[in-house]
Amino acid sequence: MTDRDILHTMKVLAKRYARANRLPHHQALDLIASKLGFSHWKAAQRAAKGGWQPSSEQLAEVKAFAREAVPVFQELPADGDSTTFTFAGDQPPEEGKIGPHVFWIQVSLGDVHMSGEGWHIQLGEAPSAEPFVEVTERRVKSNPIHDPEFVKDALKIARAKAKDVQAHISADWDRRSTMPDAEGRARHPINKDLSKQWFCLHCDEQSTSLAITSNMWHCPSCGASPINIFSTPFWLGDDAPRDRNAARDMTFTSRKKVESEADQDSNLEIEILDTTPTLELNEKKVELLLRMALLDDAANPGERLGALLADIGVDEDNDADMCLDEDLWPEGKDPEQALKVAELLGIELELTITTGTAPFHWPGLAHHTESTVDYVSALLAAYKEYSGQ
């Protein structure tokens, strides 16, 4: 990777993360940089220009981090500046074993990450969070993640770790942020509002103080982070719910769920996602690859037009037919690159000829030069001569 590639990758990841978490882009850049051990983005930029390269593990970790749209926990630091991020509980990974299987466990931005050969589990910091379990490499033989007993044991370890994180975070909070008072009021840990009812900006869910405090100020319904929880649903305007008691019923089930946390995973149907990179060819992708190859075959502006306008149809078996305009593609010229690509993809490619799709008059002009600029000047001159324009 060149330094430009590295910086570009980081920027793309930061953009994705910023969008998922509704953060300003510069904050996401700093977060990505901090994941790589830099104090801020500028430092990472300087290092990349000086030849620094992330290791493949670092890169994979940063990618996994950016891919998750789990909201960032924004802890209010002691100086009261809510725009500063602190990484509660960020520690180096610890190694452990379940039976013969080695794993690593680490807390990052409040989330627990646990991984071993070919698998990864992520647990968000809200007590109601459901685990995200994935196969990261399909070719690992006898991947323990397919064994439900192993998953259960792993989740037990991850849940215990998550509890530590929760304790660490709430230790810094006002007591009213962890336990409602006799009137059922709680204090928001970040904006310090005091209220009986709480509203989620993300899904409009209305929750009692008890429901929201027991879920670490994450929405019990959608899991949105504390920065999305407000004492008034100002975004709803006149549609705001009037019956505030309704919230008690609405959040009853989520409260129940949090209370039975100890058994949370034993009855849960855990879905295991396979995130091994896999090429899934479909109509669009086959068409795209064939057209790219056809552009390689095009020798001049006329043929490039022919490639761009070729009618490429792909059937359900991904076999394709390519229809070229005889004015734009020379008769008898085989699109060799496209045929080679079809062979690589293991699909049939049939060629046909059509006529009359050229978008401009005198299509022959496009075949007499190699440059598009020269072609366009010739085209403009021809129109001028013809119409006197």
Ligand SMILES: [Zn+2]
């Ligand atoms: Zn919500």
